[in-house]
Amino acid sequence: MHESHAGYAYCAVGALSLLKRPAEGPWSGESHCGMDVASLVRFLASRQLPYQDPAGGDGDGDGDEDNFPQPSALSRDAVAGLCPQHVGLNGRCNKVADTCYTWWVAGTLDCLRRDQGGGGGGPDVKIAREPARRFLLEKTQHVIGGFSKNPGGPPDVYHAYLGLAALAAMEEPGLKEFDVTLCVSLQTVANIEAGRRGLLKRYSAGDNNMASDKVVRLGELMAGCEAEKLVGNGAGLETAEDGQLLELLLAGRMLLTRT
Known part of the structure:
Protein backbone atom coordinates (compact mmCIF):
# COMPACT_ATOMS: atom_id res chain seq x y z
CA MET A 1 0.00 0.00 0.00
CA LEU A 182 -12.97 23.45 -8.63
CA CYS A 183 -10.05 25.58 -7.37
CA VAL A 184 -11.37 28.72 -9.07
CA SER A 185 -13.26 31.80 -7.91
CA LEU A 186 -17.05 31.76 -7.58
CA GLN A 187 -17.13 34.40 -10.31
CA THR A 188 -15.39 32.00 -12.70
CA VAL A 189 -17.88 29.28 -11.77
CA ALA A 190 -20.74 31.69 -12.53
CA ASN A 191 -19.22 32.44 -15.96
CA ILE A 192 -18.90 28.73 -16.73
CA GLU A 193 -22.51 28.12 -15.69
CA ALA A 194 -23.69 31.04 -17.83
CA GLY A 195 -21.85 29.66 -20.86
CA ARG A 196 -23.33 26.22 -20.25
CA ARG A 197 -26.82 27.70 -20.03
CA GLY A 198 -26.26 29.38 -23.38
CA LEU A 199 -25.20 26.12 -24.99
CA LEU A 200 -28.15 24.20 -23.58
CA LYS A 201 -30.55 26.93 -24.66
CA ARG A 202 -29.34 26.74 -28.23
CA TYR A 203 -29.48 22.96 -28.35
CA SER A 204 -32.95 22.85 -26.80
CA ALA A 205 -34.10 25.31 -29.48
CA GLY A 206 -32.92 22.94 -32.21
CA ASP A 207 -29.95 25.12 -33.14
CA ASN A 208 -27.51 22.23 -32.90
CA ASN A 209 -25.55 23.00 -36.05
CA MET A 210 -25.11 26.68 -35.23
CA ALA A 211 -23.96 25.92 -31.71
CA SER A 212 -21.59 23.26 -33.00
CA ASP A 213 -20.18 25.60 -35.64
CA LYS A 214 -19.76 28.30 -33.02
CA VAL A 215 -17.77 25.99 -30.75
CA VAL A 216 -15.54 25.03 -33.69
CA ARG A 217 -14.98 28.68 -34.65
CA LEU A 218 -14.17 29.76 -31.12
CA GLY A 219 -11.96 26.70 -30.71
CA GLU A 220 -9.99 27.83 -33.75
CA LEU A 221 -9.60 31.26 -32.19
CA MET A 222 -8.32 29.62 -29.01
CA ALA A 223 -5.81 27.60 -31.03
CA GLY A 224 -4.54 30.89 -32.44
CA CYS A 225 -3.72 32.07 -28.91
CA GLU A 226 -6.02 35.10 -29.25
CA ALA A 227 -8.85 33.86 -27.02
CA GLU A 228 -7.73 35.65 -23.87
CA LYS A 229 -7.61 38.96 -25.76
CA LEU A 230 -11.09 38.36 -27.17
CA VAL A 231 -12.55 37.87 -23.71
CA GLY A 232 -11.01 41.15 -22.62
CA ASN A 233 -12.14 43.43 -25.46
CA GLY A 234 -14.96 41.56 -27.18
CA ALA A 235 -13.36 41.86 -30.63
CA GLY A 236 -14.64 39.29 -33.10
CA LEU A 237 -17.51 38.16 -30.86
CA GLU A 238 -20.99 38.48 -32.29
CA THR A 239 -22.99 38.43 -29.04
CA ALA A 240 -22.48 38.60 -25.29
CA GLU A 241 -23.41 34.92 -25.25
CA ASP A 242 -20.42 34.24 -27.51
CA GLY A 243 -18.25 35.78 -24.83
CA GLN A 244 -19.75 33.51 -22.20
CA LEU A 245 -19.21 30.50 -24.45
CA LEU A 246 -15.60 31.50 -25.04
CA GLU A 247 -15.02 31.86 -21.31
CA LEU A 248 -16.50 28.38 -20.84
CA LEU A 249 -14.10 26.94 -23.40
CA LEU A 250 -11.16 28.76 -21.84
CA ALA A 251 -12.08 27.48 -18.39
CA GLY A 252 -12.36 23.96 -19.75
CA ARG A 253 -8.95 24.23 -21.33
CA MET A 254 -7.48 25.50 -18.07
CA LEU A 255 -9.00 22.65 -16.05
CA LEU A 256 -7.87 20.02 -18.55
CA THR A 257 -4.28 21.28 -18.75
CA ARG A 258 -3.76 22.09 -15.06
CA THR A 259 -1.19 19.81 -13.39
Whole structure:
Protein backbone atom coordinates (compact mmCIF):
# COMPACT_ATOMS: atom_id res chain seq x y z
CA MET A 1 0.00 0.00 0.00
CA HIS A 2 1.33 3.45 -0.92
CA GLU A 3 1.66 6.16 1.72
CA SER A 4 -0.99 8.85 2.10
CA HIS A 5 -0.49 12.14 0.26
CA ALA A 6 -2.32 15.43 0.89
CA GLY A 7 -2.52 16.28 -2.81
CA TYR A 8 -4.15 12.96 -3.65
CA ALA A 9 -6.48 13.41 -0.69
CA TYR A 10 -7.69 16.69 -2.20
CA CYS A 11 -8.23 15.07 -5.60
CA ALA A 12 -10.21 12.19 -4.09
CA VAL A 13 -12.41 14.36 -1.87
CA GLY A 14 -12.94 16.86 -4.70
CA ALA A 15 -13.91 14.12 -7.15
CA LEU A 16 -16.44 12.67 -4.71
CA SER A 17 -17.86 16.16 -4.15
CA LEU A 18 -18.24 16.73 -7.89
CA LEU A 19 -20.07 13.41 -8.33
CA LYS A 20 -22.82 14.67 -6.00
CA ARG A 21 -22.79 18.27 -7.18
CA PRO A 22 -25.86 19.61 -9.02
CA ALA A 23 -25.50 21.22 -12.43
CA GLU A 24 -25.82 24.70 -10.94
CA GLY A 25 -26.14 26.46 -7.62
CA PRO A 26 -25.18 25.42 -4.10
CA TRP A 27 -25.26 21.85 -2.92
CA SER A 28 -25.67 20.18 0.42
CA GLY A 29 -25.44 16.73 1.91
CA GLU A 30 -22.49 14.41 2.37
CA SER A 31 -20.65 13.21 -0.74
CA HIS A 32 -18.08 11.06 1.05
CA CYS A 33 -20.18 8.13 2.23
CA GLY A 34 -17.88 5.26 3.13
CA MET A 35 -14.83 7.48 3.61
CA ASP A 36 -12.99 7.32 6.93
CA VAL A 37 -13.32 11.06 7.52
CA ALA A 38 -11.96 11.00 11.07
CA SER A 39 -8.70 9.34 10.00
CA LEU A 40 -8.39 11.64 7.00
CA VAL A 41 -8.85 14.72 9.18
CA ARG A 42 -6.21 13.48 11.63
CA PHE A 43 -3.79 12.91 8.76
CA LEU A 44 -4.43 16.40 7.35
CA ALA A 45 -4.14 18.12 10.72
CA SER A 46 -0.80 16.37 11.33
CA ARG A 47 0.65 17.95 8.19
CA GLN A 48 1.35 21.16 10.13
CA LEU A 49 4.98 22.00 10.89
CA PRO A 50 6.36 24.94 12.88
CA TYR A 51 8.90 26.98 10.91
CA GLN A 52 11.92 28.46 12.67
CA ASP A 53 14.12 31.14 11.11
CA PRO A 54 17.77 30.13 10.76
CA ALA A 55 19.90 31.35 13.63
CA GLY A 56 22.56 32.79 11.37
CA GLY A 57 21.31 34.41 8.08
CA ASP A 58 23.82 32.86 5.78
CA GLY A 59 23.64 29.22 6.56
CA ASP A 60 25.09 26.76 4.15
CA GLY A 61 23.86 23.81 2.39
CA ASP A 62 20.40 22.33 2.19
CA GLY A 63 18.04 25.27 2.26
CA ASP A 64 15.21 24.98 4.75
CA GLU A 65 15.42 21.29 5.61
CA ASP A 66 16.70 22.04 9.12
CA ASN A 67 14.24 24.86 9.80
CA PHE A 68 11.27 22.53 10.20
CA PRO A 69 11.30 20.42 13.40
CA GLN A 70 9.75 16.99 13.23
CA PRO A 71 5.90 17.00 13.14
CA SER A 72 5.68 15.88 16.77
CA ALA A 73 7.16 19.22 17.85
CA LEU A 74 3.99 21.06 16.90
CA SER A 75 1.87 18.63 18.87
CA ARG A 76 3.96 19.22 21.98
CA ASP A 77 3.64 22.98 21.54
CA ALA A 78 -0.11 22.68 21.13
CA VAL A 79 -0.39 20.60 24.28
CA ALA A 80 1.61 23.24 26.16
CA GLY A 81 -0.79 25.93 24.97
CA LEU A 82 1.81 27.55 22.69
CA CYS A 83 1.34 28.62 19.07
CA PRO A 84 4.33 28.89 16.70
CA GLN A 85 4.72 32.17 14.83
CA HIS A 86 4.84 30.45 11.43
CA VAL A 87 3.30 27.11 10.48
CA GLY A 88 3.81 25.43 7.13
CA LEU A 89 2.19 22.25 5.85
CA ASN A 90 3.67 19.29 4.05
CA GLY A 91 2.06 16.58 1.94
CA ARG A 92 3.68 13.47 3.40
CA CYS A 93 5.50 12.41 6.52
CA ASN A 94 9.13 13.51 6.89
CA LYS A 95 8.88 16.19 4.19
CA VAL A 96 9.44 19.92 4.65
CA ALA A 97 6.55 22.37 4.29
CA ASP A 98 5.62 23.59 0.83
CA THR A 99 3.41 26.51 -0.21
CA CYS A 100 1.12 24.34 -2.32
CA TYR A 101 0.37 21.94 0.52
CA THR A 102 -1.21 24.72 2.53
CA TRP A 103 -3.75 24.71 -0.30
CA TRP A 104 -4.07 20.93 -0.65
CA VAL A 105 -4.77 20.58 3.08
CA ALA A 106 -6.91 23.71 3.55
CA GLY A 107 -8.87 22.96 0.37
CA THR A 108 -9.56 19.37 1.38
CA LEU A 109 -10.74 20.36 4.85
CA ASP A 110 -12.98 23.06 3.37
CA CYS A 111 -14.47 20.50 0.96
CA LEU A 112 -15.29 18.23 3.89
CA ARG A 113 -16.88 21.07 5.84
CA ARG A 114 -18.99 22.23 2.91
CA ASP A 115 -20.11 18.71 2.07
CA GLN A 116 -21.41 18.35 5.61
CA GLY A 117 -23.44 21.53 5.34
CA GLY A 118 -20.94 24.13 6.56
CA GLY A 119 -21.24 25.90 9.87
CA GLY A 120 -20.79 23.49 12.75
CA GLY A 121 -21.65 20.43 10.69
CA GLY A 122 -18.17 19.75 9.36
CA PRO A 123 -15.20 18.09 11.01
CA ASP A 124 -13.71 19.86 14.01
CA VAL A 125 -10.21 20.58 12.69
CA LYS A 126 -7.58 22.52 14.57
CA ILE A 127 -5.50 24.11 11.80
CA ALA A 128 -3.34 27.03 12.92
CA ARG A 129 -4.77 29.45 10.38
CA GLU A 130 -3.03 32.65 11.43
CA PRO A 131 0.45 31.06 11.67
CA ALA A 132 -0.19 29.32 8.32
CA ARG A 133 -1.23 32.64 6.79
CA ARG A 134 1.90 34.32 8.16
CA PHE A 135 4.06 31.52 6.74
CA LEU A 136 2.70 32.23 3.26
CA LEU A 137 2.76 36.02 3.44
CA GLU A 138 6.01 36.45 5.37
CA LYS A 139 8.12 33.43 4.35
CA THR A 140 7.19 32.18 0.87
CA GLN A 141 5.75 35.36 -0.68
CA HIS A 142 8.56 36.77 -2.82
CA VAL A 143 9.77 40.37 -2.97
CA ILE A 144 9.26 40.47 -6.77
CA GLY A 145 5.75 39.01 -6.47
CA GLY A 146 4.24 35.55 -6.35
CA PHE A 147 5.08 32.71 -4.00
CA SER A 148 7.95 30.25 -3.90
CA LYS A 149 7.80 26.54 -3.13
CA ASN A 150 9.83 26.96 0.10
CA PRO A 151 11.17 29.99 1.99
CA GLY A 152 14.07 31.58 0.13
CA GLY A 153 13.28 30.00 -3.24
CA PRO A 154 12.29 31.71 -6.50
CA PRO A 155 8.59 32.34 -7.21
CA ASP A 156 6.70 30.40 -9.88
CA VAL A 157 3.19 30.56 -11.31
CA TYR A 158 2.10 27.19 -9.88
CA HIS A 159 2.92 28.10 -6.28
CA ALA A 160 1.70 31.68 -6.78
CA TYR A 161 -1.74 30.42 -7.79
CA LEU A 162 -2.03 27.79 -5.08
CA GLY A 163 -0.67 30.19 -2.46
CA LEU A 164 -3.48 32.60 -3.33
CA ALA A 165 -5.94 29.69 -3.42
CA ALA A 166 -4.90 28.70 0.11
CA LEU A 167 -5.36 32.27 1.32
CA ALA A 168 -8.77 32.43 -0.38
CA ALA A 169 -9.77 29.17 1.31
CA MET A 170 -8.77 30.78 4.61
CA GLU A 171 -10.99 33.79 3.72
CA GLU A 172 -8.17 36.29 3.25
CA PRO A 173 -9.64 39.83 2.90
CA GLY A 174 -9.36 41.28 -0.59
CA LEU A 175 -9.54 37.95 -2.42
CA LYS A 176 -12.60 36.75 -4.32
CA GLU A 177 -14.82 34.08 -2.81
CA PHE A 178 -13.46 30.69 -3.81
CA ASP A 179 -14.91 27.39 -4.97
CA VAL A 180 -12.54 24.96 -3.27
CA THR A 181 -13.77 21.93 -5.22
CA LEU A 182 -12.97 23.45 -8.63
CA CYS A 183 -10.05 25.58 -7.37
CA VAL A 184 -11.37 28.72 -9.07
CA SER A 185 -13.26 31.80 -7.91
CA LEU A 186 -17.05 31.76 -7.58
CA GLN A 187 -17.13 34.40 -10.31
CA THR A 188 -15.39 32.00 -12.70
CA VAL A 189 -17.88 29.28 -11.77
CA ALA A 190 -20.74 31.69 -12.53
CA ASN A 191 -19.22 32.44 -15.96
CA ILE A 192 -18.90 28.73 -16.73
CA GLU A 193 -22.51 28.12 -15.69
CA ALA A 194 -23.69 31.04 -17.83
CA GLY A 195 -21.85 29.66 -20.86
CA ARG A 196 -23.33 26.22 -20.25
CA ARG A 197 -26.82 27.70 -20.03
CA GLY A 198 -26.26 29.38 -23.38
CA LEU A 199 -25.20 26.12 -24.99
CA LEU A 200 -28.15 24.20 -23.58
CA LYS A 201 -30.55 26.93 -24.66
CA ARG A 202 -29.34 26.74 -28.23
CA TYR A 203 -29.48 22.96 -28.35
CA SER A 204 -32.95 22.85 -26.80
CA ALA A 205 -34.10 25.31 -29.48
CA GLY A 206 -32.92 22.94 -32.21
CA ASP A 207 -29.95 25.12 -33.14
CA ASN A 208 -27.51 22.23 -32.90
CA ASN A 209 -25.55 23.00 -36.05
CA MET A 210 -25.11 26.68 -35.23
CA ALA A 211 -23.96 25.92 -31.71
CA SER A 212 -21.59 23.26 -33.00
CA ASP A 213 -20.18 25.60 -35.64
CA LYS A 214 -19.76 28.30 -33.02
CA VAL A 215 -17.77 25.99 -30.75
CA VAL A 216 -15.54 25.03 -33.69
CA ARG A 217 -14.98 28.68 -34.65
CA LEU A 218 -14.17 29.76 -31.12
CA GLY A 219 -11.96 26.70 -30.71
CA GLU A 220 -9.99 27.83 -33.75
CA LEU A 221 -9.60 31.26 -32.19
CA MET A 222 -8.32 29.62 -29.01
CA ALA A 223 -5.81 27.60 -31.03
CA GLY A 224 -4.54 30.89 -32.44
CA CYS A 225 -3.72 32.07 -28.91
CA GLU A 226 -6.02 35.10 -29.25
CA ALA A 227 -8.85 33.86 -27.02
CA GLU A 228 -7.73 35.65 -23.87
CA LYS A 229 -7.61 38.96 -25.76
CA LEU A 230 -11.09 38.36 -27.17
CA VAL A 231 -12.55 37.87 -23.71
CA GLY A 232 -11.01 41.15 -22.62
CA ASN A 233 -12.14 43.43 -25.46
CA GLY A 234 -14.96 41.56 -27.18
CA ALA A 235 -13.36 41.86 -30.63
CA GLY A 236 -14.64 39.29 -33.10
CA LEU A 237 -17.51 38.16 -30.86
CA GLU A 238 -20.99 38.48 -32.29
CA THR A 239 -22.99 38.43 -29.04
CA ALA A 240 -22.48 38.60 -25.29
CA GLU A 241 -23.41 34.92 -25.25
CA ASP A 242 -20.42 34.24 -27.51
CA GLY A 243 -18.25 35.78 -24.83
CA GLN A 244 -19.75 33.51 -22.20
CA LEU A 245 -19.21 30.50 -24.45
CA LEU A 246 -15.60 31.50 -25.04
CA GLU A 247 -15.02 31.86 -21.31
CA LEU A 248 -16.50 28.38 -20.84
CA LEU A 249 -14.10 26.94 -23.40
CA LEU A 250 -11.16 28.76 -21.84
CA ALA A 251 -12.08 27.48 -18.39
CA GLY A 252 -12.36 23.96 -19.75
CA ARG A 253 -8.95 24.23 -21.33
CA MET A 254 -7.48 25.50 -18.07
CA LEU A 255 -9.00 22.65 -16.05
CA LEU A 256 -7.87 20.02 -18.55
CA THR A 257 -4.28 21.28 -18.75
CA ARG A 258 -3.76 22.09 -15.06
CA THR A 259 -1.19 19.81 -13.39
